[in-house]
Amino acid sequence: MWVKALQVIPHVERDEWERLDVISKWLISTRAAVLIMTFISAAIAGLLALRAGEFNLVRWLMLVIGLIFAHATNNLLNDLTDYSRGVDTDNYYRTQYGPQPLEQGLWSRKTHLLYAAVTGLIALAAGAYLVAVSGILALWLLLAGAIFVLFYTYPLKYIGLGELAVLLVWGPLMIGGGYYVITGQWDWYVALASLAYALGPTTVIFGKHIDKLQQDKEKGIRTLPVILGETRSRYVVLGMIALQYLSVITLVAVGYFSPVMLIVLLAWYYLPPVIRVFSQPRPTEKPQDARLAAGWPLYFVAAAFYQNRSYGLLLLVGLILQLFIR
Incomplete structure (x- = not known):
């Protein structure tokens, strides 16, 4: 189950859930399959620090732990906030693509809070270490990250700012800030170059919000796709994907x-x-094509995640090859 939960968001029934170990429940409830996006941002920060000759293994490991556990905390708090606001009721999208332990009664609010607290404390401990060795700017970066963790689901996502938050977090905050806590130096070129990857996670969250556009609209959640409409949002995603490649070409040029x-x-x-x-509207029913139907009702988000994972891993390969060539 550990391996499976790192690859997909598995569906589990109550009797299977009750037989799972603590780590399996943590991996499923935090939607660990998507944490690879955060690891890639941390890895990019580390490779850029290595290229600059300023790599520090301990700081990088603390960065990886801090970012991954912060992302996991955010996912747990997302579910808690939406459950508390009644968003996930009536077979809402979230309960269709994977277990929502609170909504489906797989565990109690107390247990959910315990998992979130332990996860958050691990992230905070790693962040505190980095602040102690890096100084005041690291503290401001930690506070900025905490704001996004606590307020992404509400109110940012409700007022069309969730997608912008993802762009800033996975780029300048994770990669630019990560580079800083590893090297002790802020570099605006790194912060700008980070957008070449940050656009990818932004396409993923855009895809997710397009998938549940109608349900969000009915529940008063004004994500950017709700504001823009499906057609415009689909082409915004295609534009961001194009910008990913154009940004790398520009940085090479x-x-x-x-x-x-x-x-x-x-x-x-x-x-x-x-x-x-x-390029086409979201189908109203499960597609016949097995590849498109595999993650249903995940549709646009699955395609965006597929593209971003391929692009992100090749970006890491390129950064590693750069080091060998140098």
Whole structure:
């Protein structure tokens, strides 16, 4: 189950849930399959620090632990907030693509709070260490991260700012801030270059919000796709995907990246099905195509995640190859 939960968000029935160990329940309830996006941001920060000759293994490990557990805490608090506000009732989208332990009565609010508290304290402990060794700017970065963790679900997501928050968090905050706590130096070039990856997680959250656009609209959750409408939102995602590749090409052209970074263009192999998905309205029923139906009712978000994972891993390969060439 540990391996499965790191790859997909598994469906489990009550009797199976009750037989699971603590770690399996934590992995499922935190939607651990999506934590790879956070690990990639931390890995990019580490590789850029290594390129600058300022890598510190202990600080990087604390960064990885802090970011992953902060993201996991955010997912737990998302479910708690939505459950408390009654958002996940009536077979809402969240309970269809994976277990929502509170809504489905798999555990109590007290247990949920315990998992969230322990997870959050681990993230906070890692962050406190980084503040102690890095100084006041690290404290401000920690506080900014805490604000996004606590207030993403409400009110940011409700007023069309959730998607912008994801862009800032997975880019300048995680990668730019991560680079700072590893090296002790803030670098605006790193912060700007971080957007080449941060656009990917933003497409994923956009895809998720397009998938549940109608349900969110009915519940008064004004995500950016609700404000823009499905058609505009689908083309915004395609535009962001194009910007991911254009940003790497630009960073190579200006000399910030080595030409070996153009290896990310190999991810174009995975693009045609993603473009087809986002070029058409969301189907009203489960598609016949087994590939598109595999994660139903996940549809746009599954395609965006598929593209981002391919792009992100190739981006890491390029950064590693840069080091060997240097």
